[in-house]
Amino acid sequence: MLRQALAITGIGIRSLPARWAPSLVIVVGLAGVVAVFTALLAMSTGFVSTLKATGRSDAAIILRGGSDAELNSAFDRDSTDLIKEEPGIATGADGKPLASAELMVIAELVRKDDVRHGANITLRGVEPAGLALRPQLRIIGGRTFTPGLRELIVGRGVLQQFQGAAIGDVVRMRGSEWKVVGTFAAGDAHDSEMWTDINVARSTFGRSGSSSVLAALDGPDGLARLKSGVAAEPRLSLDVLREQDYFGGQTKQFRQTIGFLAGVVTVIMALGAVFAALNSMYAAVATRSKEIATLRALGFGGSPVVMSVMTEALLLAVGGGVLGALIAYALFNNFSVSTLGQNFTQVVFNFKVTPQLVARGLVIAVVIGMIGGFMPALRAARLPVTTSLREQ
Amino acid sequence: MTRSGFVIANLFRKRTRTVLTLLSVIMAFLLFGLLQSVNTIFNAGADFVGATRLFVQARVSFTSPLPISMLPKLEAVPGVARVAYQTWFGGVWQTNTPLIMFSLDPQRYRDVYPEWVMPEEQWQAFIHTRTGMIAGKQLADQYHWKVGEKIPINSNIYPQKNGSKAWIFDLVGVFDGKDEDWKKRTNLAFIQQDYFDEANQFGVKGRENFFILKLADSGRAAQVARTVDTMFENSPDETKTQTEKDFNISFVKQIGDIGLIVRWILFAVFFTLLLVVGNTMAQSVRERIPELAVLKTLGFSDGNVLGFVLAEAFALCLFGGLVGLILASMAGAMVQQATGGQFQLTVDYHVWLIGVLAIVVMSVAVGLLPALRARRLRIVDALAGR
Numbered sequence: 001m002l003r004q005a006l007a008i009t010g011i012g013i014r015s016l017p018a019r020w021a022p023s024l025v026i027v028v029g030l031a032g033v034v035a036v037f038t039a040l041l042a043m044s045t046g047f048v049s050t051l052k053a054t055g056r057s058d059a060a061i062i063l064r065g066g067s068d069a070e071l072n073s074a075f076d077r078d079s080t081d082l083i084k085e086e087p088g089i090a091t092g093a094d095g096k097p098l099a100s101a102e103l104m105v106i107a108e109l110v111r112k113d114d115v116r117h118g119a120n121i122t123l124r125g126v127e128p129a130g131l132a133l134r135p136q137l138r139i140i141g142g143r144t145f146t147p148g149l150r151e152l153i154v155g156r157g158v159l160q161q162f163q164g165a166a167i168g169d170v171v172r173m174r175g176s177e178w179k180v181v182g183t184f185a186a187g188d189a190h191d192s193e194m195w196t197d198i199n200v201a202r203s204t205f206g207r208s209g210s211s212s213v214l215a216a217l218d219g220p221d222g223l224a225r226l227k228s229g230v231a232a233e234p235r236l237s238l239d240v241l242r243e244q245d246y247f248g249g250q251t252k253q254f255r256q257t258i259g260f261l262a263g264v265v266t267v268i269m270a271l272g273a274v275f276a277a278l279n280s281m282y283a284a285v286a287t288r289s290k291e292i293a294t295l296r297a298l299g300f301g302g303s304p305v306v307m308s309v310m311t312e313a314l315l316l317a318v319g320g321g322v323l324g325a326l327i328a329y330a331l332f333n334n335f336s337v338s339t340l341g342q343n344f345t346q347v348v349f350n351f352k353v354t355p356q357l358v359a360r361g362l363v364i365a366v367v368i369g370m371i372g373g374f375m376p377a378l379r380a381a382r383l384p385v386t387t388s389l390r391e392q
Numbered sequence: 393m394t395r396s397g398f399v400i401a402n403l404f405r406k407r408t409r410t411v412l413t414l415l416s417v418i419m420a421f422l423l424f425g426l427l428q429s430v431n432t433i434f435n436a437g438a439d440f441v442g443a444t445r446l447f448v449q450a451r452v453s454f455t456s457p458l459p460i461s462m463l464p465k466l467e468a469v470p471g472v473a474r475v476a477y478q479t480w481f482g483g484v485w486q487t488n489t490p491l492i493m494f495s496l497d498p499q500r501y502r503d504v505y506p507e508w509v510m511p512e513e514q515w516q517a518f519i520h521t522r523t524g525m526i527a528g529k530q531l532a533d534q535y536h537w538k539v540g541e542k543i544p545i546n547s548n549i550y551p552q553k554n555g556s557k558a559w560i561f562d563l564v565g566v567f568d569g570k571d572e573d574w575k576k577r578t579n580l581a582f583i584q585q586d587y588f589d590e591a592n593q594f595g596v597k598g599r600e601n602f603f604i605l606k607l608a609d610s611g612r613a614a615q616v617a618r619t620v621d622t623m624f625e626n627s628p629d630e631t632k633t634q635t636e637k638d639f640n641i642s643f644v645k646q647i648g649d650i651g652l653i654v655r656w657i658l659f660a661v662f663f664t665l666l667l668v669v670g671n672t673m674a675q676s677v678r679e680r681i682p683e684l685a686v687l688k689t690l691g692f693s694d695g696n697v698l699g700f701v702l703a704e705a706f707a708l709c710l711f712g713g714l715v716g717l718i719l720a721s722m723a724g725a726m727v728q729q730a731t732g733g734q735f736q737l738t739v740d741y742h743v744w745l746i747g748v749l750a751i752v753v754m755s756v757a758v759g760l761l762p763a764l765r766a767r768r769l770r771i772v773d774a775l776a777g778r
Contacts, residue, residue: 028663106456
């Protein structure tokens with residue numbers, strides 16, 4: 001039976017070029033479905049991986065209780081100093097707690113493809129420890145800012161997507177001029193930020209305290225000790241989070257939204273593609289009806305015919321799926337976009353077409369191919385031999 | 393047999409093929425309708441917002457507050473009829489549902505936004521109740537808030553004097569929009585600025601995210617905006633003044649270029665559709681070459697034959713397209729109902745207009761090549777099967 005099936009499938013495939021138009025419908029239809037599916041989820045994957053890469057597991061971020069995001073959080077200078085004295089925080093090379101008080105404010109920049117509509121960009125004022133706590137961040141152009149001066153360093157993502165943030169440019173904020181002196185790359189969400197000295201940020205924005213404190217944890221039980229220390233301090237009402245969890249937690253809504261969109265679009269497109277595939281395979285069976293009837297008359301069984309039609313549909317579907325994945329990869333892999341993050345500022349990220357996504361796309365293609373091939377295959381096997389042979 | 397009867401009869405000579413093609417077309421237009429309406433959600437620069445209001449925000453970002461001391465200066469700018477202001481409250485319903493909620497001066501806000509409709513006694517109650525709150529109809533319906541109830545709302549920014557972030561407001565009114573466009577935007581809530589200033593722990597007083605200027609004459613928007621921005625230039629509170637419409641556009645653009653993604657998907661969908669329907673048409677013409685030759689022999693002109701094929705393509709696209717758009721309208725309404733109006737997926741007349749346009753373009757694109765082939769047929773060759 002297998003030999004028969006192989007033989008019929010071989011004949012079918014060799015005759016594909018002769019009826020290329022309907023076959024192309026399956027290939028293109030599936031390419032469309034898989035390309036759209038892969039591209040949408042590549043967006044979600046890119047966003048998630050950017051934020052997941054941001055946090056360290058051995059550092060904690062401390063926010064005011066119930067504030068959810070740095071933007072909403074604020075505490076005064078005394079609280080900031082108090083937090084740094086809490087247990088569980090590692091000690092730096094200078095003998096002081098390895099912790100950075102940070103002030104997060106928002107500035108507006110205009111996107112490169114826009115003329116006047118501003119987008120929110122995070123401006124992060126950091127203490128010297130802020131750089132030590134992010135070893136992944138390196139200066140890729142110019143130099144770092146000088147404490148006490150109105151100088152900025154700008155993340156790679158901001159540089160790519162927004163105007164007026166290149167080295168030498170001047171950014172105006174609250175009646176003062178800030179010079180961009182360097183660019184940095186961290187490979188994570190910090191690439192969407194501008195950094196400066198916290199004290200300069202405080203004086204310019206009229207804020208005395210800070211938004212958050214980032215602290216290196218002292219050993220595996222550091223987080224627990226820090227949490228209980230903070231809870232025992234009546235003057236403080238704070239949330240202590242592992243930095244990785246803080247950033248990881250910001251992806252949920254985006255993932256859900258894009259997942260929903262991808263789901264709806266894929267289901268509708270897939271239905272369309274199933275109908276198109278059915279159409280094409282019925283047409284293919286109709287064109288080959290005489291040939292199939294001849295084979296049946298020669299003694300070939302029904303199941304080899306079914307298998308050959310199914311194989312053809314699957315091959316075309318997988319071909320389309322691969323094509324679609326390639327299109328998604330070529331057009332969208334590392335395609336850089338930005339959207340609003342938890343802090344109400346832009347997060348720049350790249351689409352990521354991963355092997356897992358491609359595999360899922362191909363599974364969809366196979367399923368559609370199976371559905372599209374099954375009914376026509378049955379019809380082929382049930383063709384009445386005599387009438388088919390008699391047909392013109 | 394009439395000509396249209398002839399076209400329809402031809403379509404259904406291969407019933408399976410026609411039905412399957414129709415179903416593909418329906419799916420494509422269902423997706424088209426839904427995606428276009430998503431696009432409309434992000435079309436915040438809609439014209440009904442008008443240009444009679446200017447938003448004044450801090451130049452650095454609207455998250456940086458401006459001092460209330462600006463108010464008299466703004467009121468003195470020629471062309472400004474009335475000034476309102478509002479501050480973002482950071483309202484959170486229950487554990488983590490963020491609300492669009494501002495504190496503001498009720499009377500001023502009412503003067504600047506006549507688009508919100510609410511009974512007079514509720515306006516009066518809002519003006520005179522310090523702990524008062526009013527909510528848009530959509531919001532009130534969604535969480536089943538009734539006028540007279542006490543509504544507990546957390547703020548993720550401002551604690552009260554006692555350190556608690558759980559605020560309680562008296563719902564004194566529910567407002568609606570004056571027309572369909574404004575009714576769709578009633579998913580927000582307002583509280584009294586005076587009460588907020590007094591009760592928040594930080595002693596934040598008189599700091600506003602926005603001043604909203606109602607203009608005496610919309611023609612002077614650009615001039616007024618320039619005057620305001622020049623007035624505060626080089627101060628720590630530099631301003632950026634733009635029309636409400638422009639503000640809305642930039643706000644939505646922050647989320648990202650949704651339009652771009654939608655366009656890519658639609659491109660993929662229609663390219664595929666073009667192929668599916670185009671293939672069906674080409675196939676059906678190929679099968680009927682001898683018949684078309686007979687038609688020509690009977691005296692139908694080349695143009696007539698071209699017309700028959702184009703009409704078939706049009707009938708396919710029109711029927712499939714209309715059904716698809718109707719399905720999209722129904723699906724959109726269902727989503728809207730299910731989310732309590734928070735997600736406005738309205739397939740409105742804009743979408744229908746573009747949809748019908750797409751149907752026409754599609755018909756020509758898929759029908760033209762086969763139709764031209766049918767027109768070119770030479771009777772002798774076609775009958776001889778050459």
